[in-house]
Amino acid sequence: MSRRVWTKEEILEVYNRPLINLIYDAATVHRAHHNADEVQVSTLLSIKTGGCPEDCGYCPQAARYHTDVQNEDLLSLSHVKAQALRAKSSGSSRLCLGAAWRNVKDDHEFDHVLEMVRTINDVGLEVCCTLGMVTEKQAQRLADAGLYAYNHNLDSSEEYYKEIISTRGYEDRLETIGNVRKAGVSVCSGGIIGMGETAEDRCAMLATYAGMETPPESIPVNALVAVEGTPLEDQTPVSIWEMVRMIATTRIVIPDSVVRLSAGRTQMSDEGQALCFMVGAGSIFAGDKLLTTPNPDVNKDMELFSILGITPMEPYKKGEQPKVNERYKSNEDPEKRIKWSRPAHTIERNEVKKEEAKVKS
Numbered sequence: 471m472s473r474r475v476w477t478k479e480e481i482l483e484v485y486n487r488p489l490i491n492l493i494y495d496a497a498t499v500h501r502a503h504h505n506a507d508e509v510q511v512s513t514l515l516s517i518k519t520g521g522c523p524e525d526c527g528y529c530p531q532a533a534r535y536h537t538d539v540q541n542e543d544l545l546s547l548s549h550v551k552a553q554a555l556r557a558k559s560s561g562s563s564r565l566c567l568g569a570a571w572r573n574v575k576d577d578h579e580f581d582h583v584l585e586m587v588r589t590i591n592d593v594g595l596e597v598c599c600t601l602g603m604v605t606e607k608q609a610q611r612l613a614d615a616g617l618y619a620y621n622h623n624l625d626s627s628e629e630y631y632k633e634i635i636s637t638r639g640y641e642d643r644l645e646t647i648g649n650v651r652k653a654g655v656s657v658c659s660g661g662i663i664g665m666g667e668t669a670e671d672r673c674a675m676l677a678t679y680a681g682m683e684t685p686p687e688s689i690p691v692n693a694l695v696a697v698e699g700t701p702l703e704d705q706t707p708v709s710i711w712e713m714v715r716m717i718a719t720t721r722i723v724i725p726d727s728v729v730r731l732s733a734g735r736t737q738m739s740d741e742g743q744a745l746c747f748m749v750g751a752g753s754i755f756a757g758d759k760l761l762t763t764p765n766p767d768v769n770k771d772m773e774l775f776s777i778l779g780i781t782p783m784e785p786y787k788k789g790e791q792p793k794v795n796e797r798y799k800s801n802e803d804p805e806k807r808i809k810w811s812r813p814a815h816t817i818e819r820n821e822v823k824k825e826e827a828k829v830k831s
């Protein structure tokens with residue numbers, strides 16, 4: 471069945487419907503396309519924190535803003551594995567690794583991230599990464615290491631984006647999303663509300679997503695977390711009604727994607743979050759920290775799930791577990807991998823040791 475094409479104006483009409491009707495319409499669409507009593511839960515882990523060269527106006531990790539974020543180097547593999555096991559035991563089906571990078575570089579740090587991806591995939595959790603811009607080849611390497619999803623947000627409309635970020639363009643973001651898609655990795659891409667944008671900007675961003683050949687499988691809707699020291703520190707927090715409108719509108723115009731109720735939940739009441747689930751939110755980030763800012767306690771989230779009769783979704787409910795490609799089991803770029811040019815070559819000393827071991831056993 472072909473999908474409906476939505477113009478920005480049509481989406482705005484949906485967004486501006488009387489709220490009581492919008493809630494009903496979105497809840498109806500949600501139930502026609504999804505299991506409304508199941509919510510997917512992801513844990514976020516900042517694997518490389520702060521010191522980012524970009525100027526995203528909302529971000530506490532940009533080096534040029536003076537926030538309280540302490541820079542941290544890439545985490546160790548054992549730390550990441552411990553966090554993966556912890557996330558799994560607390561009910562998450564996905565671990566999302568975030569790095570304060572402009573883009574991925576083909577260096578030893580990327581090799582290390584590939585190791586992290588393999589390790590988490592082995593633990594039986596879906597693995598998501600958000601590492602900035604990626605080339606098609608890098609996205610393929612992540613896929614071959616067992617990556618399930620990649621997060622890269624458009625953040626706002628193309629027009630308003632320019633007010634928020636100057637160090638890379640909307641086109642760059644679209645290109646990364648395309649590269650992820652070509653690598654066969656599930657796309658997670660959404661935006662932030664509360665940055666001073668208009669309802670038209672929010673709907674224009676949704677029109678871009680709805681118009682994609684394949685819209686993102688996951689669409690995070692973040693409410694700005696206004697962090698002291700960033701250019702957006704004085705933004706008035708969005709009301710819960712705006713969040714409900716945004717989630718409901720996303721639900722109606724992109725019915726098959728999973729809408730993620732993302733940053734900003736510490737400011738929301740249980741009842742407000744319940745409305746978000748009602749109108750179409752099908753996933754959340756759990757754990758007491760997002761990347762650098764606070765998030766509700768996971769026990770509190772599970773209590774709310776229990777009140778609402780929601781169960782956390784099992785991993786791989788919406789897609790198969792990625793297979794690790796044998797060719798990429800080594801850290802090195804296959805094209806640069808050194809070939810053993812003397813396979814028949816033997817070293818006498820080693821042969822003697824082998825013989826000695828045989829005699830002893």
Ligand code: SAM
Nearest residue numbers: 528529569570571600601602623692694695733
């Ligand atoms: N550096 C990578 C990038 O920009 O793609 C990955 C990490 S970045 C922190 C991921 C996303 O987090 C951003 O695109 C933005 O949508 C969201 N984000 C960052 N700071 C935020 C804030 N203060 N409030 C809400 N969302 C935020």
Ligand code: DTB
Nearest residue numbers: 600621690732733760761762763
């Ligand atoms: C997304 O859309 N929201 C998450 C995730 N993708 C990476 C990040 C929210 C970050 C909020 C600010 C912080 O904690 O630093």
Ligand code: SF4
Nearest residue numbers: 522524526529532570
């Ligand atoms: Fe850097 Fe990502 Fe923050 Fe932008 S959002 S400053 S790219 S960490």
